[in-house]
Amino acid sequence: MSDTVLNPDVRLPRDLTRDSDFIRAVRGRATDRTPVWFMRQAGRSLPEYRRLREGVAMMEACTDAAMVAEITLQPVRRHGVDAAILFSDIVLPLRLAGVDLDIRPGVGPVVEEPFRSAADVGRIGELEDLSFLTEAIASITDELGDRPLIGFCGAPFTVASYLIEGGPSRDHALTKALMWERPQLWDDLLGRVADVCAQFLQTQVSAGVSAIQVFDSWAGALSREDYESRVLPHTVRILESVPEVPRINFGTGTGELLAVMAVPQCEVVGVDHRVALEDAIARIGPDHAVQGNLDPAALFAGEQVMQDMAASIVAQGRAAKGHVFNLGHGVLPGTDAEVISDLVAYVHSL
Amino acid sequence: MSDTVLNPDVRLPRDLTRDSDFIRAVRGRATDRTPVWFMRQAGRSLPEYRRLREGVAMMEACTDAAMVAEITLQPVRRHGVDAAILFSDIVLPLRLAGVDLDIRPGVGPVVEEPFRSAADVGRIGELEDLSFLTEAIASITDELGDRPLIGFCGAPFTVASYLIEGGPSRDHALTKALMWERPQLWDDLLGRVADVCAQFLQTQVSAGVSAIQVFDSWAGALSREDYESRVLPHTVRILESVPEVPRINFGTGTGELLAVMAVPQCEVVGVDHRVALEDAIARIGPDHAVQGNLDPAALFAGEQVMQDMAASIVAQGRAAKGHVFNLGHGVLPGTDAEVISDLVAYVHSL
Numbered sequence: 001m002s003d004t005v006l007n008p009d010v011r012l013p014r015d016l017t018r019d020s021d022f023i024r025a026v027r028g029r030a031t032d033r034t035p036v037w038f039m040r041q042a043g044r045s046l047p048e049y050r051r052l053r054e055g056v057a058m059m060e061a062c063t064d065a066a067m068v069a070e071i072t073l074q075p076v077r078r079h080g081v082d083a084a085i086l087f088s089d090i091v092l093p094l095r096l097a098g099v100d101l102d103i104r105p106g107v108g109p110v111v112e113e114p115f116r117s118a119a120d121v122g123r124i125g126e127l128e129d130l131s132f133l134t135e136a137i138a139s140i141t142d143e144l145g146d147r148p149l150i151g152f153c154g155a156p157f158t159v160a161s162y163l164i165e166g167g168p169s170r171d172h173a174l175t176k177a178l179m180w181e182r183p184q185l186w187d188d189l190l191g192r193v194a195d196v197c198a199q200f201l202q203t204q205v206s207a208g209v210s211a212i213q214v215f216d217s218w219a220g221a222l223s224r225e226d227y228e229s230r231v232l233p234h235t236v237r238i239l240e241s242v243p244e245v246p247r248i249n250f251g252t253g254t255g256e257l258l259a260v261m262a263v264p265q266c267e268v269v270g271v272d273h274r275v276a277l278e279d280a281i282a283r284i285g286p287d288h289a290v291q292g293n294l295d296p297a298a299l300f301a302g303e304q305v306m307q308d309m310a311a312s313i314v315a316q317g318r319a320a321k322g323h324v325f326n327l328g329h330g331v332l333p334g335t336d337a338e339v340i341s342d343l344v345a346y347v348h349s350l
Numbered sequence: 351m352s353d354t355v356l357n358p359d360v361r362l363p364r365d366l367t368r369d370s371d372f373i374r375a376v377r378g379r380a381t382d383r384t385p386v387w388f389m390r391q392a393g394r395s396l397p398e399y400r401r402l403r404e405g406v407a408m409m410e411a412c413t414d415a416a417m418v419a420e421i422t423l424q425p426v427r428r429h430g431v432d433a434a435i436l437f438s439d440i441v442l443p444l445r446l447a448g449v450d451l452d453i454r455p456g457v458g459p460v461v462e463e464p465f466r467s468a469a470d471v472g473r474i475g476e477l478e479d480l481s482f483l484t485e486a487i488a489s490i491t492d493e494l495g496d497r498p499l500i501g502f503c504g505a506p507f508t509v510a511s512y513l514i515e516g517g518p519s520r521d522h523a524l525t526k527a528l529m530w531e532r533p534q535l536w537d538d539l540l541g542r543v544a545d546v547c548a549q550f551l552q553t554q555v556s557a558g559v560s561a562i563q564v565f566d567s568w569a570g571a572l573s574r575e576d577y578e579s580r581v582l583p584h585t586v587r588i589l590e591s592v593p594e595v596p597r598i599n600f601g602t603g604t605g606e607l608l609a610v611m612a613v614p615q616c617e618v619v620g621v622d623h624r625v626a627l628e629d630a631i632a633r634i635g636p637d638h639a640v641q642g643n644l645d646p647a648a649l650f651a652g653e654q655v656m657q658d659m660a661a662s663i664v665a666q667g668r669a670a671k672g673h674v675f676n677l678g679h680g681v682l683p684g685t686d687a688e689v690i691s692d693l694v695a696y697v698h699s700l
Contacts, residue, residue, distance in 0.1 A: 173682055177650035180659075220603075223626060223645070253570075255605045256625055275606055276573060295573070300527035309530075332523055 017148040017210040022082045025322040026211060026246040026268050026289050034314050034323060035082035036347045037150070038340065039215075039250075040330030041075035042087045046337050048074050058103040062092050068136035073143055079341045080348075082324075083148045083211070084140060086204065090154025090215055091162055093200040094193070098125035099163070107167065114166035114174075118185050124192045130203045137207035148211055151204030153197040155216030155251070156190040156234040157227075163189070172221045179230055190234040198241035205242045213248035213270065214238055219261075220253020220272075228260045239265040248291055252329050258283040273328025277316040289322030296327045299335045299343065306339070307346050314350045367498040367560040372433045375672040376561060376596040376618050376639050384664050384673060385432035386697045387500070388690065389565075389600075390680030391425035392437045396687050398424050408453040412442050418486035423493055429691045430698075432674075433498045433561070434490060436554065440504025440565055441512055443550040444543070448475035449513070457517065464516035464524075468535050474542045480553045487557035498561055501554030503547040505566030505601070506540040506584040507577075513539070522571045529580055540584040548591035555592045563598035563620065564588055569611075570603015570622075578610045589615040598641055602679050608633040623678025627666040639672030646677045649685045649693065656689070657696050664700045 017023055021035040043049055049071055053061055061067050071087040091109040095101050100123075101111045115123070140149050161175045162168070169175070179186045201212055214235060219227060239247050249261050250270025262269050262284045271280040271292035281290055294313055298306045310325070317323030325347045331340065367373055371385040393399055399421055403411060411417050421437040441459040445451050450473075451461045465473070490499050511525045512518070519525070529536045551562055564585060569577060589597050599611050600620025612619050612634045621630040621642035631640055644663055648656045660675070667673030675697045681690065 171647060171679075171682055173647035173650045173684070176645065176647040177652075177655075180648070180651040180655040220624065223624065225626070253603065253624070256629075274570065274573065274603070276575070279606075295526065297521060297523035297526040298530070300523045301530040302527075305527075305530040329521075332521055334523070 016146040017144075020082065020146055020148055020210075022148050022324060023210060023246065025324050026248070026291075028267075028289055028321040031322075033348050034317065034325050034350060036325040036344055037081040037083040037085060038075070038079075038327050038331050039085070041079065041081060041340070042071045042085060043331060044333035045331045045335040045340060046074055046078065048078070058089060058105075059092070059095060062088050063096075063132050065132040065135040065139065068132070069139040069143075072136070072140050072149070075340075076144065076147065078337065079344045081344055083150050084144055085150045085213070086137070086140070086152055086209065088152060090159055090217070093127060093153065093196045094124065094159060094163070096128045096130070096200075097196045098128075099123055101162070109162045110167045111163055112166075115160075115163040115189065116178075118188065120163075121185070121188050121192050124196060127196060127199050130200070133200075133203055134207040137204060137209060141208045149209045150248075151201060151209035151212040151245075153201050153212070153214060153238065155214045155219065155231075155238070156193045156197065157222070157231045158216050158218045158251075159193050159197065160190055161218050163193075172218060176221075176226075179226065183230070186230065190231070191237075194234040194237045198238045201238060201242050205245055209245065211246040211248065212242055213250055214266075216249075216251035216254075218253075219251030219257060220255075222257070224256045224260060227257050232260060232263070236263055236265050239263065250291070255280075259285070262288045268322070268324065270326070271328065277313050278319060281316070281320045284320075286321055288320075289324065290317065290320045291324040291326050293326070293328040294343075296329055296332045296335070299332070299339050303339075303342065306343060310343060310347055311350060314347060366496045367494075370432065370496055370498055370560075372498050372674060373560060373596065375674050376598070376641075378617075378639055378671040381672075383698050384667065384675050384700060386675040386694055387431040387433040387435060388425070388429075388677050388681050389435070391429065391431060391435060391690070392421045393681060394683035395681045395685040395690060396424055396428065398428070408439060408455075409442070409445060412438050413446075413482050415482040415485040415489065418482070419489040419493075422486070422490050422499070425690075426494065426497065428687065429694045431694055433500050434494055435500045435563070436487070436490075436502055436559065438502060440509055440567070443477060443503065443546045444474065444509060444513070446478045446480070446550075447546045448478075449473055451512070459512045460517045461513055462516075465510075465513040465539065466528075468538065470513075471535070471538050471542050474546060477546060477549050480550070483550075483553055484557040487554060487559060491558045499559045500598075501551060501559035501562040501595075503551050503562070503564060503588065505564045505569065505581075505588070506543045506547065507572070507581045508566050508568045508601075509543050509547065510540055511568050513543075522568060526571075526576075529576065533580070536580065540581070541587075544584040544587045548588045551588060551592050555595055559595065561596040561598065562592055563600055564616075566599075566601035566604075568603075569601030569607060570605075572607070574606050574610060577607050582610060582613070586613055586615050589613065600641070605630075609635070612638045618672070618674065620676070621678065627663050628669060631666070631670045634670075636671055638670075639674065640667065640670045641674040641676050643676065643678040644693075646679055646682045646685070649682070649689050653689075653692065656693060660693060660697055661700060664697060
């Protein structure tokens with residue numbers, strides 16, 4: 001624990017987690033067993049989560065320190081996953097920076113007045129008091145001990161898409177049209193979103209998360225050329241704002257993008273299930289660990305199918321610099337919580 | 351016209367279209383200009399379509415010969431596209447074969463009692479009288495003259511997904527679980543769907559369509575291995591049931607699948623906009639023509655952006671055996687009809 005002596009301000013939990021399988025894997029060091037956690041492990045698949053959330057709006061749940069801590073810890077207690085992921089939402093920092101948006105059940109983020117002009121960029125103010133976040137993380141890391149907590153934020157493209165479309169979109173037509181037609185406004189908007197996301201992440205890192213993941217849920221809607229020239233630079237700015245911890249760069253539908261997502265400013269590239277993990281590793285190259293990529297639908301297919309698919313992914317992952325087992329996207333809400341626990345035990349047994 | 355003498359039963363329209371730019375391109379012959387048509391060119395982007403559909407349910411519109419003909423011809427008259435595409439829906443053959451389903455506005459196909467068991471396969475009966483289809487095609491081809499009409503049907507995976515999920519699904523979890531866990535039931539179901547789709551297509555070919563396209567909207571949700579072993583054989587059965595005409599095999603999100611989609615039983619592979627066309631051509635190889643792949647969002651980005659993107663696609667397409675210009679997916683409902691016409695004229699000018 002020499003770092004503690006050298007840097008007395010660094011919270012203990014980050015140091016405690018340094019030799020965990022998760023941190024070893026993301027750093028490309030050997031592990032005793034393949035570490036495993038799941039995107040959306042904290043959420044509707046858990047009865048205890050559904051009970052806790054009854055009558056509580058998403059934004060309220062995300063900003064209440066005690067509730068954030070409890071929801072974040074539930075899947076760790078139940079499943080024995082190797083890492084916790086902070087319970088939050090990708091649009092939360094925007095809301096905390098003054099943007100009039102809400103998360104509607106069954107719909108997703110809704111922005112009352114969609115962003116369309118240079119003046120709209122000014123609607124993103126400064127982040128309000130984030131003490132709820134610091135408080136939640138302190139309480140989570142106290143309970144986790146040597147198990148890592150992963151911080152998170154949305155990537156600028158996905159977050160900006162909600163601002164421009166006014167809600168979830170399948171085709172992102174207005175977002176892309178703005179990107180192509182008004183490159184200066186696009187850069188200003190994504191830059192401002194990146195500022196806020198970076199600040200949100202930096203707060204998490206200062207409070208003691210051991211790693212972070214940036215989620216670009218809609219990156220797969222972009223061509224490689226557009227992603228690389230118009231989107232990735234903003235994501236990189238977020239990643240390079242938290243050099244103290246390992247960073248995971250994740251998006252879905254990214255088969256065409258994996259090679260360019262593997263920037264030096266991240267240690268891990270998250271892979272969705274539409275690409276074979278061995279192909280993904282070849283595209284990402286030897287300098288990054290990988291995370292993924294069991295199809296979330298596999299948890300509906302019975303034990304044998306699920307185990308065969310999981311075993312294949314663990315075997316493919318051995319070719320990577322490091323491998324964290326995860327789903328290719330979030331846990332589906334209808335997933336049986338016991339099946340999730342079984343999967344963790346099975347991956348650990350391999 | 352020697353074929354007409356040799357095969358007196360073959361309807362004239364198919365022969366008339368043989369030297370059209372569209373048929374030349376799909377056959378890999380030189381063209382005067384790049385032929386262009388658009389998926390969903392017949393539909394909500396056209397004011398004349400919206401007027402005609404007022405108060406008329408989708409299923410009603412799809413089975414009324416006069417309405418099918420009028421809607422199919424509207425975009426040809428307005429935009430001057432190089433081919434018409436039969437106005438229909440991918441679930442229509444199932445409905446005509448007795449499955450209790452409907453197409454709900456703003457939702458999509460809904461199946462009251464989702465398919466879950468071997469007994470459910472028996473709910474797909476025989477196709478009812480398709481004279482409305484024969485009648486519509488006769489009337490369309492009469493007006494089109496030497497301009498081709500493209501017939502169409504859904505691919506078994508996408509159609510089966512609606513039957514199993516009971517409606518549109520983002521994750522296709524039940525569909526994939528059934529595919530992995532109950533391979534015999536899966537094969538029986540897709541086989542039965544393929545039978546009905548093939549019969550629907552054969553009727554179109556007999557009635558005089560000049561080419562056909564099979565739509566696998568959700569193929570991109572599958573891994574290459576699953577697509578190739580569990581889905582493609584059923585699609586191939588449909589394709590090989592209509593050897594008389596050129597066949598287009600299309601799906602979205604198919605970057606990982608293009609190489610295996612290029613089966614000998616089709617002449618053209620449709621490419622969506624998430625893959626650069628030059629990369630797609632490399633994956634598809636020299637034996638197939640390609641179709642695609644402008645991002646539908648480009649039609650919202652102003653003339654200059656749209657033209658630059660279209661010109662790039664036409665230039666990339668020259669490396670293929672043949673190239674039909676199209677969008678990477680269907681025309682978005684909010685697209686300005688005049689912009690569509692402008693795009694046709696621009697592609698023709700290149």
